[in-house]
Amino acid sequence: MAAALLSARGGPIILARNSEGRPVVKLGENVAEAARQAARAEASADGVETFADAAEASATAAAGSATAAAGSATAAAGSATSAAGSATAASGSASAAAGSASDANDDAIAAAASATAAAGSATAASGSATAASNSAAAAAASAVAALTAASTSSVAIGTGSKGFTLTADAAFVSGQGVVITSNANPTTHYMVGTITAYNSGTDALTVNVTSSAGSGTRSDWTIGLLPNSNALLKSGGTMEGKLGMVASASGGASANMPAGAAPSSPADGDEWATTAGRFHRMNGATRQYVFADGVHEIPIPATAMTRRTTNGPAVGSSETTTNKIMVETLDFDASTAEYAQIRFLMPKRWDKGTVKVQYIWTATTTGNVVWACRAVAISDDDPIDAAFGTAQSVTDGVTAANDVMVSAQSSAITVGGSPANGDMVVFEFYRDAANGSDTLAADAKLLGVRIILTTDAADDS
Structure with missing residues (x-):
């Protein structure tokens, strides 16, 4: 027996029996489609399962995040609690600061009041100082007015009694010293004297003038009191008593006289x-009693010299024709160097430095001579046979036969040895005949020399 059934999509499913009587199922045209839908449904189910797994994993992660969030929330709650405590403390500090600010404001108000009071005091003090200054200026003006006066009286400059009529009252009394100056030429036209009479009612003034400068008659007078009737004017005057000075000290001298x-x-x-x-x-006569350069001269005649045994000059002696003046000389040869010496104890005021020599000589003909000198100092217990220092020379010429020739000073001569106070110094003089500048073809007759030395003390003490 056949029966008809409906498929899931509404198509028929036919059931029958075969020849053996077994049931046979015959699918309609929608069976294949149903199979495909079933496959798709299975796949969808698999996808749903996968999605469910993913969702479960996401839920697990979310749960972890929620736990972490809960921890953070707890920490945040703790922080909020701390912040609340800090806010409370800050509020207390703010309240204290507000109190301090209020106190400071009160102090500032008090300080401002004090400053205002001080400013008032300063203003008052300034006013007092100004008043004092004005008073001082007025007093100074009054003092000046009291010390000076003017007059248009026509008075001739000169000494003796002079009368003036003042243009205004002055604080003058008899016995005061005054200086009376012409306004046109106060430094060159003036009189100095003593008041002998003053009438304050008529302003008549009489002065005994003791000194004056300039000349002529003037009527433009300024009359001023001298600070001291016995004082000397800057322009000069006569001191009637002894001049006394304070003792000099390290800080300054007793007097000063500029050069x-x-x-x-x-x-x-x-x-x-x-x-x-x-x-x-x-x-x-003018006398010099202080020598700035400390120069000292020692004159030595040639006859006081000792001729050297080796190459010493000849001794010359002659008499002038008319006046019979005796001339004693040491005669130095024109071709051979000849030597003469002098020795003496040097003055203690010698500064132990260099010396110079000037030669006084003559000759019977004209020409030039080169004179030279060297020296050595010999101290206590030194050997006498000591070496001379370096010689220095000077060239001089004869302008006329038998005239006295005075040479220039030589260059500075360094004395050999080690000069000390009181040393004996030996000077040796000679003619440098071999020098090309020596042209005198005759004996050079030495009359004497000057030894010029420098001193560093006033005497030999």
């Missing part, structure tokens, strides 16, 4: 100083 030019017409009693030294005028 300047010598006066062209000095008067007896004048004192002055130049760069050469200090001078005094007495009995019509």
